[in-house]
Each structure stands twice: as structure tokens, then as C-alpha cells.
Amino acid sequence: MNDFSLLDFFMASVSFSLAVLGLVIAVIMPLIDRWSRRFFIILFIDLVLCMTLFIVNAIICLEPVTVNTQLILWFFESLFLSIPIPMFTIYLLHCCGENMKGSTLLRSEISLWIVYFILLVFSQFTTNFFYITPDEQFETAPWYSLLIVPPFVGMVLNLAGVIRRWNGLSRYNQCAFFFFLLPFTTALFIHVVVVNFQILTIGITISVLSLFFVILANQSEEYMRQLQENVRLQASILQLQMRHHNPLTRTRLPRIRICHPSPRERSPTDCSYPM
Secondary structure, three states: OOHHHHHHHHHHHHHHHHHHHHHHHHHHOOOOOHHHHHHHHHHHHHHHHHHHHHHHHHHHHHOOOOHHHHHHHHHHHHHHHHOHHHHHHHHHHHHHOOOOOOOHHHHHHHHHHHHHHHHHHHHOOOOOOEEEOOOOOEEEOOOHHHHHHHHHHHHHHHHHHHHHOHHHOOHHHHHHHHHHHHHHHHHHHHHHHOOOHHHHHHHHHHHHHHHHHHHHHHHHHHHHHHHHHHHHHHHHHHHHHHHHHOHHHHHHHHHHHHHOOOHHHOOOOOOOOOO
8 A cells, every 4th residue: 555545544544433423422412403413414424435435445546446446436435525515505594494495595505516416427437527547546637627616616605605694693503614614615625726635535524523513512501401491490390389288388488588589698587487
């Protein structure tokens, strides 16, 4: 395995491990709502499949393989890498409570993804986008930049969508969307200038994990807040039941609450009762 293949394998293995970690947490954590859980499970499965293909691609460099095998691997790698872009749009609209069927942003993202898919399919039958050298190296051709345009424009539209809805987003969602868009968009931009798939794998992995863990922190905080509220309500209900069934408590508890508004303000002589 040469140095380049070893680097591919290492980067893909790190991304694969992080994606599996995110998938496991999304499955077992009880603090995530059902819709978000399903969303992140699908997102992490896509990421795991993508990184698996990158690992396989790095491993097969040890042995001679057919050009068709490399083309098929590259096709599915590129396909899985593009799926998080429209999925992010769906999550953004869900957080904003917007109707997805009538969303211009989602229609634009889906249209760009379809264009990207068509270009991917067409690239398998021509060498104008890229080609495989006799020594099994991936080389770009003049039309390769066209493949990057749809996903890059999709990320820019997502960024514009977040900016447009910024004031209506919670603080956690603002952080989550920012940390999703920044690494992946930067990686795509670098990939346009210098074709480097390692940058893409790390960029998309950091983006997905950042989105997930910030959302997880938000929902965990909301869960704990709701849990504390439930405990407070249960205590209030128990107090009311005690007042209802105990005559002594029923006559004295209201006076205690009036006389002792705060434990810090309570004095030893407050609200004493003659026996």
C-alpha cells in the first residue's frame, strides 16, 4: 500500500469510526425525539456506507482491479456524499415548522440533486469528466468541475436558507446549522480547487457529527428541564392531596405558605401554632 492509499485508508477509517459512534448514540440515546432519531439514523447510515466504500477503495489499491470496479465504487461514493445536502434542507424546514411540499428551497435542492445524479450517471460512460490511468490512478478531466457545481450550489442555498430564517431559530439550532455548513462547504470549495477526497470525507463527517451533537445537547437540556417540571408538578399534586385528606394540614398549610414565602426569609418565630 503506497503512502497515498495509506492516507486514504486512515482518513476513511477515522470517519467510519466516528460515523458508527454517531449511529450508535442516535439509536440508544433516549433523549432524542422520534423524528430527529429517525433522521439522524438515516443520515449516519448514509455516512457509514460512504466511508465503507472509501475504505474498500483504499484496500483494493493493493491489487489490480478492473476499471469498471473503480468506476462503480467512485459512483456510489459520490452519490452517498451528496445525500446529506438535501437532508439538511429537510431538517431545516422541520425545525422552522414550514410545509415541505410547498417549499421552494427544498424543490431547488431536489432539482440540483437530480442534476447531480444525471451527471454522475453520464460520467460513467465518458472520459470528459474523469478517467482512470493505466496505473489505476484517478485523474480529472475538463468537465469534472461540472460535477461539483450542483452540490456546491446546494450548500450555498442551504446557507442562504439558514440566514433567511436566522432570527426564527433557537440558539442551539443556529450553532448546529453553522457547524454543519462551514466544514462541508469549505471542503467542497477546496475540492473544486484541489481534487482531494480525503478533505471531503473529513468535512462531511465533521459537519454531520457537529449537527448531531449540538442538537443532542439541545434536546438533552429540554428533556432535563421537562423532567424537573414534571417533578415539580408531582410534588404540587402530592401537596394538594395531603391538604385534602389531613384536616390539620388543610388548615395550616395555606398559612405556612403565606407566612413563609421563602426559606431564606423564615425566622424561628414565624407561623407558630399553639398546641
